[in-house]
Amino acid sequence: MDSSLIFYLLSALSVVSALFVVFSRSPIYSVLSLIVCFFSIAGHYVMLNAQFLAIIHIIVYAGAIMVLMLFTVMLLNLNKTTEPHKTNMTKIAAVISGGLLMLTLLASIRAEKLAAYQSPAPSELGYVQHVGLKLFQDFLLPFEISSILFVSAMIAAVVLAKKEKH
Amino acid sequence: MTNLLQTPEATQNWYLLLSTVLFSIGVIGVLFRRNALIILMCVELMLNAVNLLLVSISAYSGNVDGQVFVFFIMVVAAAEVAVGLALMVSIYRSIGSIDINVLNKLKW
Amino acid sequence: MEQTISALSAMIAPALLIPALPLLGFILISLFGKKLGHLSGWIGSLMILGSFVSSLVLFNGIGSEGKLNFDLYEWIKFAGTSLSFGFLVDQLTLVMLLFITGIGFFIHLYSIGYMHDDEGFARFFSYLNLFVFFMLLLVMGNSYLVMFIGWEGVGLCSYLLIGFWHKNPAYNDAAKKAFVMNRIGDLGFLLAMFLLLFYFGGLDFDTVNNAAMSMEKGSGLLILTTLLLFVGASGKSAQLPLYTWLPDAMAGPTPVSALIHAATMVTAGIYMVSRSNILFIQAPPTLDVILWIGIATSVFAAVIGIKQNDIKKILAYSTVSQLGMMFAALGLGAFESGMFHVVTHAFFKALLFLGAGSVIHAMGGEQDIRKMGGLLKFTKITGFTFLIGSLAISGIPPFAGFFSKDEILANAFEGNKVAWILLSLSSMVTAFYMFRLVFLTFFGSFRGTEEQRHHLHESPITITLPLMVLAVLSVIGGFIGLPAVFSDTHTFRSFLNPVFEQGHTLVAEHAHPSHATEWMLMGIATIAAFVSIGFAWTMYMKNKTLPEPDEQLSGFSKVVANKFYVDELYDKLIVNPIKVLSDLFLVLFDKLIIDLIVNLSAILVDVTGRTYRLIQTGNTGFYVFAMVISMVLFLLFQIVL
Numbered sequence: 001m002d003s004s005l006i007f008y009l010l011s012a013l014s015v016v017s018a019l020f021v022v023f024s025r026s027p028i029y030s031v032l033s034l035i036v037c038f039f040s041i042a043g044h045y046v047m048l049n050a051q052f053l054a055i056i057h058i059i060v061y062a063g064a065i066m067v068l069m070l071f072t073v074m075l076l077n078l079n080k081t082t083e084p085h086k087t088n089m090t091k092i093a094a095v096i097s098g099g100l101l102m103l104t105l106l107a108s109i110r111a112e113k114l115a116a117y118q119s120p121a122p123s124e125l126g127y128v129q130h131v132g133l134k135l136f137q138d139f140l141l142p143f144e145i146s147s148i149l150f151v152s153a154m155i156a157a158v159v160l161a162k163k164e165k166h
Numbered sequence: 167m168t169n170l171l172q173t174p175e176a177t178q179n180w181y182l183l184l185s186t187v188l189f190s191i192g193v194i195g196v197l198f199r200r201n202a203l204i205i206l207m208c209v210e211l212m213l214n215a216v217n218l219l220l221v222s223i224s225a226y227s228g229n230v231d232g233q234v235f236v237f238f239i240m241v242v243a244a245a246e247v248a249v250g251l252a253l254m255v256s257i258y259r260s261i262g263s264i265d266i267n268v269l270n271k272l273k274w
Numbered sequence: 275m276e277q278t279i280s281a282l283s284a285m286i287a288p289a290l291l292i293p294a295l296p297l298l299g300f301i302l303i304s305l306f307g308k309k310l311g312h313l314s315g316w317i318g319s320l321m322i323l324g325s326f327v328s329s330l331v332l333f334n335g336i337g338s339e340g341k342l343n344f345d346l347y348e349w350i351k352f353a354g355t356s357l358s359f360g361f362l363v364d365q366l367t368l369v370m371l372l373f374i375t376g377i378g379f380f381i382h383l384y385s386i387g388y389m390h391d392d393e394g395f396a397r398f399f400s401y402l403n404l405f406v407f408f409m410l411l412l413v414m415g416n417s418y419l420v421m422f423i424g425w426e427g428v429g430l431c432s433y434l435l436i437g438f439w440h441k442n443p444a445y446n447d448a449a450k451k452a453f454v455m456n457r458i459g460d461l462g463f464l465l466a467m468f469l470l471l472f473y474f475g476g477l478d479f480d481t482v483n484n485a486a487m488s489m490e491k492g493s494g495l496l497i498l499t500t501l502l503l504f505v506g507a508s509g510k511s512a513q514l515p516l517y518t519w520l521p522d523a524m525a526g527p528t529p530v531s532a533l534i535h536a537a538t539m540v541t542a543g544i545y546m547v548s549r550s551n552i553l554f555i556q557a558p559p560t561l562d563v564i565l566w567i568g569i570a571t572s573v574f575a576a577v578i579g580i581k582q583n584d585i586k587k588i589l590a591y592s593t594v595s596q597l598g599m600m601f602a603a604l605g606l607g608a609f610e611s612g613m614f615h616v617v618t619h620a621f622f623k624a625l626l627f628l629g630a631g632s633v634i635h636a637m638g639g640e641q642d643i644r645k646m647g648g649l650l651k652f653t654k655i656t657g658f659t660f661l662i663g664s665l666a667i668s669g670i671p672p673f674a675g676f677f678s679k680d681e682i683l684a685n686a687f688e689g690n691k692v693a694w695i696l697l698s699l700s701s702m703v704t705a706f707y708m709f710r711l712v713f714l715t716f717f718g719s720f721r722g723t724e725e726q727r728h729h730l731h732e733s734p735i736t737i738t739l740p741l742m743v744l745a746v747l748s749v750i751g752g753f754i755g756l757p758a759v760f761s762d763t764h765t766f767r768s769f770l771n772p773v774f775e776q777g778h779t780l781v782a783e784h785a786h787p788s789h790a791t792e793w794m795l796m797g798i799a800t801i802a803a804f805v806s807i808g809f810a811w812t813m814y815m816k817n818k819t820l821p822e823p824d825e826q827l828s829g830f831s832k833v834v835a836n837k838f839y840v841d842e843l844y845d846k847l848i849v850n851p852i853k854v855l856s857d858l859f860l861v862l863f864d865k866l867i868i869d870l871i872v873n874l875s876a877i878l879v880d881v882t883g884r885t886y887r888l889i890q891t892g893n894t895g896f897y898v899f900a901m902v903i904s905m906v907l908f909l910l911f912q913i914v915l
Contacts, residue, residue, distance in 0.1 A: 022208065056237070101905060138231075
């Protein structure tokens with residue numbers, strides 16, 4: 001019972017903060033609510049026995065990516081609430097088509113039997129050693145290749161963002 | 167496709183539901199906003215919805231593969247954000263805006 | 275009879291070297307010609323000399339009885355048929371090899387002097403080497419296919435060399451004419467090859483010959499095949515009705531005329547018929563066709579030769595005439611005699627052309643014999659060698675032409691009296707126009723301008739040396755085939771025996787003429803030649819008649835001088851209808867139907883593109899909308915199914 005309460009709370013937090021991301025006027029608030037959303041998702045991870053992943057998630061998303069986002073907002077001086085909004089027509093269309101997508105997805109899940117929430121049985125599945133073993137045994141090659149991806153992304157970012165000399 | 171997502175445990179449907187909702191909110195955000203930065207953030211939201219689903223499947227099926235997949239998705243997301251933000255900075259420098267309605271030069 | 279295998283296989287390397295050297299020369303000169311400058315002429319000549327030496331080695335190694343036949347590799351393989359690329363060197367090939375490379379070398383040497391000041395010096399030698407390569411391929415191939423490669427290759431080189439001075443449009447036209455005329459013949463050759471492949475089971479000579487041996491003599495298939503082959507031969511060897519390209523081919527530099535359009539390439543047709551002798555013997559009607567076309571060509575061209583005034587044109591018509599005589603010999607089944615005449619003709623006709631080149635050189639480019647005269651005083655070597663060549667072609671004993679021509683005439687006498695009379699007539703006419711040429715050019719008084727008279731000089735050693743060598747060959751060349759009255763063994767005939775003996779078993783041996791008949795024939799031929807020469811002497815030396823200017827011609831002589839209007843006839847009968855027809859097709863098919871199809875498809879693409887590009891607004895939001903809607907549709911599709 002305890003865990004289901006936590007789940008409901010965390011879920012409500014994620015959905016609300018996600019909605020804030022989309023609908024808040026100022027980009028700063030969007031970023032901040034996205035951070036909140038990510039934290040709630042990290043909570044979900046902990047509940048799902050993925051403790052290591054939860055920590056990584058916080059470090060990467062909340063710590064690195066969102067800080068980067070914040071810096072960009074600051075750099076581009078976007079903290080203006082005067083962002084030109086779309087017309088009402090397009091807004092309605094956006095909401096309708098998004099809702100349509102959600103309905104279709106839910107329909108495809110066909111969740112007739114929605115029993116009361118029950119957290120998975122505690123296990124050591126998400127411990128560092130299990131994930132690490134899996135990562136370095138079965139997924140060693142993709143793991144190494146992802147380093148190449150990072151290097152290229154880094155170079156690309158530097159090349160793109162540096163000031164062009166004319 | 168639908169069968170793939172259905173597991174014996176009916177409780178897992180809660181996570182399916184949650185991630186679907188989060189994903190759809192991300193889609194709506196992409197459609198709704200014109201600020202390219204926010205759109206990028208909504209994309210991150212969608213990615214995280216998928217991550218959540220993967221972790222839940224991993225947890226309920228007792229297989230750690232799902233979590234490893236999440237790692238790789240994070241890798242891609244980090245790289246994507248780095249390049250995406252760099253692009254935005256350079257677009258902003260040259261055009262003075264990151265409104266996607268202004269960025270409509272990609273046409274005949 | 276059988277030589278050891280090892281002795282023959284040792285011959286493969288020099289055999290491969292023969293075509294390889296000119297090819298190497300062609301590649302070297304065409305790649306580095308600009309840097310090499312005049313050195314390229316010497317390189318080209320050396321390559322041919324190398325081929326000549328290899329040919330001598332081969333001649334020595336294979337001798338009069340051996341036969342080298344090997345496949346280099348399997349070239350084309352399909353549906354149970356395999357065509358290989360291989361070489362065959364037997365006595366017939368050896369004869370061709372020796373005189374192609376031998377005369378080829380001297381003509382290369384001559385060209386070094388003759389083309390010395392030409393800006394296309396290197397290009398000339400690269401073409402010349404390429405020509406020799408293809409010619410060698412032609413005579414060395416062991417199948418019709420390899421022969422055809424050489425056949426087409428020499429046609430190409432002939433085209434390139436006729437149009438060598440490509441800045442002159444008339445020369446280009448002559449080159450194109452030669453190419454097109456040859457193409458008609460090549461079509462015949464090609465069709466014959468298809469028939470051979472389909473009905474004879476292959477293209478290599480052995481297969482075809484064996485198949486032909488087993489066929490019924492004179493069957494329709496054999497006649498058709500041989501006739502088509504002969505169409506090919508008559509295109510390449512300038513027989514009626516495809517001869518008109520050869521006189522025009524004189525537009526090329528004179529060494530080219532000597533090498534390609536007198537000595538070697540034009541005899542390819544003779545070679546081809548001789549090579550296929552079994553096929554042709556098995557098809558007697560074709561042999562008759564060849565005989566009469568040969569005779570007709572010989573007489574026709576000889577008559578035209580009387581009224582020509584261009585020194586090279588006279589020689590060109592004489593070549594056509596002599597080729598006709600060779601074909602007549604083939605038509606009589608006397609393949610050895612035909613080949614014998616090919617060889618001696620190569621000697622004296624190359625000599626005559628090179629001599630003409632030397633004259634043109636001395637006259638500063640003038641080719642009209644009406645403006646020459648008395649040149650013997652100025653150009654002694656050229657004059658005397660030219661005289662020897664003329665004596666040889668006229669059939670004066672003991673020069674080379676006498677023996678070969680006499681042999682053909684003797685065969686004609688045995689085979690067909692009418693043919694003998696006509697060929698003798700042609701031979702008389704030949705003697706007449708050749709000495710008309712000699713008297714007008716080298717004797718009498720000079721009729722050119724003062725400036726030309728000052729310019730008159732003997733040519734350099736590179737030009738005169740080949741002349742002297744060829745003159746010697748023209749004198750003694752006939753002794754390789756002495757008639758029976760002089761010697762028991764006919765060296766040339768017995769040498770070629772391995773090639774033709776199989777064919778000879780297929781025909782009833784006709785009696786050799788008795789010695790008395792032979793003496794009589796030789797006497798008649800010699801007297802006829804002397805009469806003709808005397809006639810020419812009376813006209814052009816004693817009476818000092820000059821050929822009248824073109825405008826004053828009338829009656830029959832005008833018709834002859836205009837070459838019987840054959841070119842004009844072809845224009846009217848063939849060229850103009852084709853032009854009209856192509857105009858019709860242009861309007862009917864090209865403009866109406868094909869253009870419509872092409873334009874319609876273009877319009878279709880254009881309209882579709884214009885419509886669909888409206889979707890591409892450049893608005894990212896719209897794209898995302900489209901994406902989401904599509905996702906929804908896909909998912910719905912999944913659920914509904």
